[in-house]
Each structure stands twice: as structure tokens, then as C-alpha cells.
Amino acid sequence: MNTRSIDDVIFTPQQIEDIYHISKNNLAQLRYSGKGPVYLKPTPRTILYRKSDVDTWLASSARQTAEQTSTSST
Structure with missing residues (x-):
């Protein structure tokens, strides 16, 4: 039985x-x-990404307003 998930x-x-x-x-x-997202490097010339790592990275970049990306101090 294969227990791998889509992630x-x-x-x-x-x-x-x-x-x-x-x-x-x-x-x-x-x-x-x-x-960027966490990546795997099984050989010197091979880069791979887990779906779950890419989704986590994308979710961490979510913003609701432009103010959340601003670094100005007022």
C-alpha cells in the first residue's frame, strides 16, 4: 500500500x-x-522541490494590504 500524500x-x-x-x-x-522555498540537491547539478515546501513558502508570502510589505517607519 502506497502511503505517500500529494504533499x-x-x-x-x-x-x-x-x-x-x-x-x-x-x-x-x-x-x-x-x-526561496526549501529545496533538495541530491546531486551537484540536480535541484528538486517538495510540493509542501513550495506551498509553505508561498503561504508565508501572503499579504492583505500594501502596508504589510512596507518597511518605512512613521
Whole structure:
């Protein structure tokens, strides 16, 4: 019996681009800056993402108003 959930699905950067519309180049920049979703690197040239990690990262960026993204002090 397979007990894997949909959140255990593994995506390549190309699949992330196709599904979430976040370009591979943008993902690479986010990885470099440490601001993107958690990723797996099983080999030196292979990058993979868990669906649950991408969804968590996206949820953490949710905003209701422009004020929440502002860093100005008043």
C-alpha cells in the first residue's frame, strides 16, 4: 500500500515554472539569496522541490494590504 500524500510530490524547477508560473531563473536567484522555498540537491547539478515546501513558502508570502510589505517607519 502506497502511503505517500500529494504533499510528498517532488517537482523539478521546470515543473515549478509550469505549475506555479515562477521562472526557473527566478527560482535560481531565490536559491542564491536564500529567500526561496526549501529545496533538495541530491546531486551537484540536480535541484528538486517538495510540493509542501513550495506551498509553505508561498503561504508565508501572503499579504492583505500594501502596508504589510512596507518597511518605512512613521
